[in-house]
Amino acid sequence: xxxxxxxxxxxxxxxxxxxxxxxxxxxxxxxxxxxxxxxxxxxxxxxxxxxxxxxxxxxxxxxxxxxxxxxxxxxxxxxxxxxxxxxxxxxxxxxxxxxxxxxxxxxxxxx
Amino acid sequence: xxxxxxxxxxxxxxxxxxxxxxxxxxxxxxxxxxxxxxxxxxxxxxxxxxxxxxxxxxxxxxxxxxxxxxxxxxxxxxxxxxxxxxxxxxxxxxxxxxxxxxxxxxxxxxxxxxx
Numbered sequence: 001x002x003x004x005x006x007x008x009x010x011x012x013x014x015x016x017x018x019x020x021x022x023x024x025x026x027x028x029x030x031x032x033x034x035x036x037x038x039x040x041x042x043x044x045x046x047x048x049x050x051x052x053x054x055x056x057x058x059x060x061x062x063x064x065x066x067x068x069x070x071x072x073x074x075x076x077x078x079x080x081x082x083x084x085x086x087x088x089x090x091x092x093x094x095x096x097x098x099x100x101x102x103x104x105x106x107x108x109x110x111x
Numbered sequence: 112x113x114x115x116x117x118x119x120x121x122x123x124x125x126x127x128x129x130x131x132x133x134x135x136x137x138x139x140x141x142x143x144x145x146x147x148x149x150x151x152x153x154x155x156x157x158x159x160x161x162x163x164x165x166x167x168x169x170x171x172x173x174x175x176x177x178x179x180x181x182x183x184x185x186x187x188x189x190x191x192x193x194x195x196x197x198x199x200x201x202x203x204x205x206x207x208x209x210x211x212x213x214x215x216x217x218x219x220x221x222x223x224x225x226x
Binding site: 034036041042043044045046049085087096097098099100101102103104 | 115144146151152153154155156159167169199201203214215216217218219220
């Protein structure tokens with residue numbers, strides 16, 4: 001069962017930062033937060049993951065609150081190609097180390 | 112480098128038939144997982160295999176089975192197809208055993224339509 005809550009949809013203007021929230025209030029200490037995205041009719045694409053520290057890579061930044069009950073994925077300069085469904089996933093031994101996808105957030109980047 | 116490859120890309124079957132879907136992981140990856148994605152929903156975990164052994168099974172009926180070969184490729188079999196089995200079937204591979212903090216790489220999937 002998915003252990004995360006995300007808004008069903010969001011819009012973002014092209015060139016602006018897209019901030020996608022995720023609530024995971026029941027996360028355990030040994031569970032990681034992962035973000036994947038899925039562009040229409042393609043397989044999910046890994047974006048980033050973290051445990052408790054903020055993380056950054058070439059695609060995005062992940063901000064995890066100190067109590068680890070929520071996180072935010074930041075796409076610093078959204079482009080039209082970032083239009084996709086974004087999934088926030090909690091994964092660890094308690095989830096059988098599997099990825100349980102919810103319904104995600106459908107992000108639309110507007111020109 | 113080739114990513115995760117799945118075949119066929121599209122398939123149409125009739126209710127009651129059997130289907131076999133194939134997946135080749137990224138070279139060097141020993142773990143393969145299968146997911147089902149029904150239209151409008153997120154992917155649902157079906158199976159995970161590592162080193163040819165089943166390491167996890169999701170909440171799917173026994174009509175679904177899978178195996179992993181010595182070259183780490185994998186097949187997903189579905190018997191007695193139902194209309195509700197129509198979905199995108201995704202394969203994901205990892206170079207770890209699944210009990211780790213690394214992400215998986217997904218293929219583009221096989222679109223199965225049952226009529």
